[in-house]
Amino acid sequence: MASQTRTYRTGGAEAVLDLTRDCEEMVRGRGDGLLNVFVPHATAGLAIIETGAGSDDDLLAALGDLLPADDRWRHRHGSPGHGRSHVMPAIVPPTVTVPVIGGRLALGTWQSVCLVDLNLDNPEREVRFSFVE
DSSP: OEEEEEEEEOTTSOEEEEOHHHHHHHHTTOOSEEEEEEOOOTTEEEEEEOOSSSHHHHHHHHHHHHSOSSTTOSOOOSSTTHHHHHHGGGTSOSEEEEEEETTEEOOOTTOEEEEEEOOSSOOEEEEEEEEEO
């Protein structure tokens, strides 16, 4: 298994950050296998979605509808609505696995691997990329 961790800055705003190029770099020239991407945080997740055509904004809007940033959450430290960030990984999981064929991601035409972060309190995220043959 080959594995590496990268750090990303999501800033102080809700974010959908495209990691596809880093995924491609991780598997380039490696042959067939699986790429597992994992975010070791209790308040972030990973999604495979289309980006750049509004789907990333739609995802944030849908999560805002499902998980409002208000005072309903029992987990209350941090910014208003912080508790929702701890619920989000049950909906947007902290891991995705992508098939790799001939050193290339076997994603669909419009699919991208994205980090999803609603947490305004933690501006940096680590992501682990692991390739298994």
